[in-house]
Amino acid sequence: MSILKGLKILDFSTLLPGPYATMMFADMGAEVIRVESQARVDLIRVMPPFxxxxxxxxxxxxNRSKRSLTLNLKHEASVEIIKTLVAEYDIVIEQFRPGVMERLGLDYESLKKVNPKLIYCSLTGYGQTGPYRNRPGHDNNYLSVAGVMDYSRRKGEAxxxxxxxxxxxxxxxxxxxxGILAAVVHREKTGEGQYIDISMTDAAFSLNAVYGSGYLAGGIEPQPEEMQLNGGTFYxxxxxxxxxxxxxxxIEPPFKKILCEAxxxxxxxxxxMSEKAADQEMFKKEIKAVFLTKNYEEWLAVFDGDLEGCVEPVLTFAEACDHPQLQARGMIVDVPKVNxxxxKxxxxxxxxxxxxxIYQHVGTAIGENTTDILVGQGFSIHQIREWKEQGVFK
Known part of the structure; x- marks a missing residue:
């Protein structure tokens, strides 16, 4: 039995943030339908490697375990199809710029008239409000605006x-x-739907948990390579x-003692153990010099699995895949393909x-499930053919 069986989600997102979220839902048993455009193909579909x-x-x-429905959302019939689906697929996640879904007639206010219990999540770079609400961006932009990147670097370097x-x-x-799962719990208690506004910049800003809180409460602004966890100490x-x-x-004294002995x-x-900046600098300098005296394999032998000193090798991704811990945790799986x-x-x-x-299948071909989804909603083959001729989908 899947943990989220019964949750049904319409996914209007592309690229990485929304699809990763709905992949998590699908893995836990939720039914996910991707609503896609054939005129503007999701770039993830054509991104190497293949x-x-x-x-x-x-x-x-x-996009594993999800079904793909292609629709021309600018076509009136597409809006009616979505409204029919929303009666059953009562969780929506979308990743358009603010205002796009409203212009299409598919915003929260429009769809909750069809289903008052609708949970609707808008995921954007900067959120639905504020001067940056319509500004385009990517991961490095959000991290920069959120104040993460400046102190997450070496002093004097980019x-x-x-x-x-x-x-x-x-x-x-x-x-x-x-946010969506919290809204599901709220709906189970009250019967109420919910609109959720997620800003990637807001979320990244909140991740400044240690040094952001220090600045806000104590006025100490984090600087590159000067804090305990960003290179300012031997960490x-x-x-x-x-x-x-x-x-x-x-960091902790028992681990530090093991490190020095090793x-x-x-x-x-x-x-x-000294908190003086000069002593920390000397300690780090000594560690740096000692590590340069042995090669990688020799240090692996020193810091083997039985030595609990919080020292681990920096692995390549290929090495990580073969690591016994990740292997023991079953972190690589074989997911079926249609052929x-x-x-892997x-x-x-x-x-x-x-x-x-649940890993039903890898990401499907675009629009692969359009006919099956529409038939499942009670539309006739004749109606589906007519819509196809009208350009509602290809």
Missing amino acids: DKEGLSAAHGYL PTTMGIQIADIAGGSLHSVI DFYETKDGRYFSVGS LGKSELFGIG GASQ QMATPIKFSSAKP
């Missing part, structure tokens, strides 16, 4: 482009899922003799005691 059959790996992952999209996923996707990354890196996070520098423990083959994908990270994740 698998052996030419399927975008990102699309196969982000901010680093992240390998993952923090504002998009930690900001947009996860907060959308939390950092250290290069090995052969150009690889290890992460050192041995490095063969037990005498450094006292300096490491009988399968595609990352598993959902949420583990439930009484429910298993």
